[in-house]
Amino acid sequence: MGEVNTNNNDEQQPKEYNISPVIGEWFSEISPMWPGEAHSLKVEKLLFEGKSEYQKVMVFESLTYGKVLVLDGAIQQTERDGCAYREMITHLPLCSIQTPKTVLVVGGGTGGVLREVARHPSVNRVDICEIDGMVIDVAKRFFSEVAVWYEDPRVVLRVCDGSAFVKAVPHGTYDAIIVDSSDPIGPAKPLFEEAFLESIAKALRPGGVVCMQAESMWLHMHMIQDVFTKCKQIFKGGCVNYAWTTVPTYPSGVIGFILCSTYGPVPVDFKHPINPLADQSDGDDDRDNQPLQFYNTQIHSAAFCLPTFAKNLSI
């Protein structure tokens, strides 16, 4: 793993990677996925740069958002606003069904989703398939408060291709699947395709739920509409919804989720959660002691209210 301990001094950075989008004191997020705009964070210290088999990995300490994880030039997580993403992508599905027991996380190498799944006392098994071992190593090292739940005995970690894993899973294995992917132009591309969505539907029990990272309604409505339409065909008899939340360091400041349920004995109503999270701030386990920062039952339901321009995604 490549590493630098330089404080933004270009001369000292490892030449072999030549990947740093840090220019002077600023990191700028520029991508063909959001042409014409860039969000920049002031860099206090570059902590890590490396190139895995799949992508470029970078961590820096920012002036005002704490530590920041970047994959292929796109911000994945910051210490300051990561709560909004990881709490919503996890509790939107898990609070919508009674007593979730078996959960699959596809992607999610940062450990943020694991950290939130662990708040649900009914869960007795969490499988996680992260394709990139470097992401896990970096998360454990630089984001240890979030990535602490890899050590939980309920967690089974596989460093593997999540789409191949899901395809091979026996039908009806999981109560819930969370697809915590990066954007669909890198290693996460297969996770937005029809074959993967069909595998997901088969891997869920009747009345099971999936929540997938599904980009920004301000930037990628055509892509969202395309995946949404596929889901409506695949999850026949269940329900398909779109929800969104605010994450300042993601492009356009928002990120969305597609939530689907399979047909089952108990219809799922994502908009009216039936499994509220208890206040765990007095828990005995030290790892439980950090209270929720973003999610609550009111914001769960509100997340499904869409602007008029996105109303095709409402039911």
Place this chain on the structure above:
Amino acid sequence: MGEVNTNNNDEQQPKEYNISPVIGEWFSEISPMWPGEAHSLKVEKLLFEGKSEYQKVMVFESLTYGKVLVLDGAIQQTERDGCAYREMITHLPLCSIQTPKTVLVVGGGTGGVLREVARHPSVNRVDICEIDGMVIDVAKRFFSEVAVWYEDPRVVLRVCDGSAFVKAVPHGTYDAIIVDSSDPIGPAKPLFEEAFLESIAKALRPGGVVCMQAESMWLHMHMIQDVFTKCKQIFKGGCVNYAWTTVPTYPSGVIGFILCSTYGPVPVDFKHPINPLADQSDGDDDRDNQPLQFYNTQIHSAAFCLPTFAKNLSI
């Protein structure tokens, strides 16, 4: 008024202002109000630069957000996402009371709020106090589709200090007041202070409502909490709420509003609007023909659902 017709060529820009934050092909929004981060838009063509008595004014054509208005280096409005701000700051208060008739707009020189107030057929008078005539001129010239309602016979425009105007208004004059201000570090500073809030309360009829631009819960929670606490003292017997919406080109991607009502015969419940907007897309007046792009009744109520970290602003 200074003006340029250059396409991003520094040499051709008027030297006397020396204000352009356009570097190369990009405009970057950098401010002590949001240290450590910047949002940048790619510039197609710089359309206007000027310095009024109050602030620096700039308009450019961006690659992906249409035309952009910038005051003192801060983005005020873009053609692509301006709908979210102007529809929410207007309809959150006006849809919360029956048959609003008299409305005051403080600030709002872009004409965006006027454009939305005009959708309410019960309104028979709109006073608007914009301190900076250059903003009005620039809005009419470069954002004519939004600023068209200055010509409405119900509108009385005053180029004046809104805080002085409100102080002199007879008690109980308005059903609703909308404070469409820029950030509190330029000419809008008095609009966040106690004396102005007290004038607003007196200028409203019993059961009247005010909606004020109130910054981002991600960036300015201390300032929001301070103004919120003042409002709770001043609007005794009425109600005080905080709501928020997504606007990609504002810092952190969100902007919030403080809504207050004065004590009156009909208690106001902002979270459950009683005055829905009819679908006006078939209206006879050409100016009415653009349907709402963002606001609807569901997103009205959802806007009051706050993340856990902001729960002190919930009632």
